[in-house]
Amino acid sequence: MTVAAPPRHTADSAVAAAAELAERFAEESVLRDRERRLPVAEVEALSASGLLAITVPVAYGGPGLGAEVLTEVVRLVATGDPNIAQIPHSHYVYVNALVEQGTEEQKSFLLGEVLAGKRFGNAQSEVKSAHVRDHATTLRADPDRPGGWVLDGEKGYATGAYLAHWIPVLAHQGEGGPLAVAWVEREAPGVTVIDDWDGLGQRTTASGTVRLDGVRVAGDRVTPYHLTFERPQVYGAFAQLLHAAIDAGIARAAVREAAAFVTTRSRPYPDALALYDTGGAAGDPLVVQAFGEVELQVRAAEALLAEAGRAVDRARGGLTAATAAEASLAVAAARAATTAASLESSSRLFEVSGTRSALRGLDLDRHWRNARTHTLHDPAAWKVHHLGRFAIDGTPPPNHGQI
The missing domain is CATH 2.40.110.10 (Butyryl-CoA Dehydrogenase, subunit A, domain 2)
Known part of the structure; x- marks a missing residue:
């Protein structure tokens, strides 16, 4: 039986496909988390959607979509299930590595595999190494x-x-x-x-x-x-950008689920009923204020994320030490902001939803657990440090894969 090739996307169709898949992936995200059920069928659906091939250059048969579009695709998928969004992270990074350093034969063959729906994984970090850039293999x-x-x-x-x-x-x-x-x-x-x-x-x-x-x-x-790091590069910024997109997706999902819970399942606090005609927990002014504060933080993180994607694309269009540094700093800002937003929104979810939201069967804590785990991938404090050095005296960030 002949397997149909995945579709070739435009920017708009890629974003639409990601939004559709996110809704589908959200349906059983609680069960997958609770039972630790690997998303095998969901990852196959991601391959079949054609989204894993959107960064393959036009010269090799792909749509050649940029970092800004991919960032939004990853963020949307993460709103449905950030586990599924993280699984192809290295796929996109190594497609990028192949485009930058592969021979024509290597690119033709391996990018052809991607266009056919094949997936790249990764075997990079070593648990017993002295640090993240130390390798014995x-x-x-x-x-x-x-x-x-x-x-x-x-x-x-x-x-x-x-x-x-x-x-x-x-x-x-x-x-x-x-x-x-x-x-x-x-x-x-x-x-x-x-x-x-x-x-x-x-x-x-x-x-x-x-x-x-x-x-x-x-x-x-x-x-x-x-060789990637012997010249100006946005290889590291690109990888970090996708991590930030995952965290932004977690933050938005936490806000949405908190809103759904408050409007359907939360009881109003008695003092709010006594002082205001709230009509329920969702009308409690303290709850509304808390939602407003979290929404502000998440929107700011999403805006920084989108700008970081554009900065990476700009740098790719005219790569110099200055444009590469600017892209890295933009991504650093997005990474720090999405880290804070994902942790804050997934924690305050319980503050606004009340005691019953802590019931284990609801699995609302998965948002915080996902955020806390994924944001440990790289210390946000170092992102802020490099931003501070640049702000003080113009020191550019280091030229490596972690920023």
């Missing part, structure tokens, strides 16, 4: 195949790998050599993906372990990684 020359490599190592927090078709693995090319990306098929001999993620939030991202035992990698399935 190494590509060693294959003694049996000239030009080939053998890959050994263990990666953690490998979001997307469990449900991927291809796993880009970050490794040193040769003992102590430069960092490279090895493109490994999910089912290749020696690849083991373990669903052992046990976080308090983002429970269904399958962000587990990838073990690589003597995995053979052809020479034409390796792309350089270190």
Whole structure:
């Protein structure tokens, strides 16, 4: 049976498709969280929608949509279920890595896989390393195949790998050599993906372990990684931007669910009934004030997020050290704002909804657990620090993948 290729989107159709999927994903988000049920069918729907291919350049058969559109797509999907929005995060990042550093043959083949609905995962972080940019995993020359490599190592927090078709693995090319990306098929001999993620939030991202035992990698399935940071780049800003979009989606979902709860299930506080003709909890002036404060914070975060997407697109259109720094700072501001907004909205949800909102069966705490877990990905305090340094004396942010 021939499988139909996913649709090729315009900016408007991509946003519309994301909004439609978000509604669908929200329907059983509580059950998936409560039962830790991986969103296998939902991720397949995401592939079938064509949204995983929207950043493939026009030259390689894709629509070539920019960071601003992708940011809104990810944010919308996250309002339905931020776990599903996080799973393809590395997919988009490694599509970007491939476009920047791949050969024509590599781009033609692997981007063709994306256009056919295939998914990239990631095997990047190492749990036992000294810090996030420290890697022990190494590509060693294959003694049996000239030009080939053998890959050994263990990666953690490998979001997307469990449900991927291809796993880009970050490794040193040769003992102590430069960092490279090895493109490994999910089912290749020696690849083991373990669903052992046990976080308090983002429970269904399958962000587990990838073990690589003597995995053979052809020479034409390796792309350089270190070169990305030897010139001005927005590779890091792009990755951070998508994290911010996930947090913004969590924040908006928390506000919406709190509003639905207050208007349908909350009881008014007696003092509000005595002093005002409220007509219910939703008319309590203190509740309305709290909603207004949270809505203001979430709207500000969403505005900074949208501007950050535009800044990344502007920098790509004319990449210099100055435009790259401006994009990184815009994303840093968005990342700090969405971190605060997601944590605040998911916490104050209970303040405005009252005691019964704490019932375990409602699972309203998933918004806070998701926010608290996902916002730990990179410290927001360092985003603020770099913004402060720039504001004081114009010091640009560092040229690496975390900002």
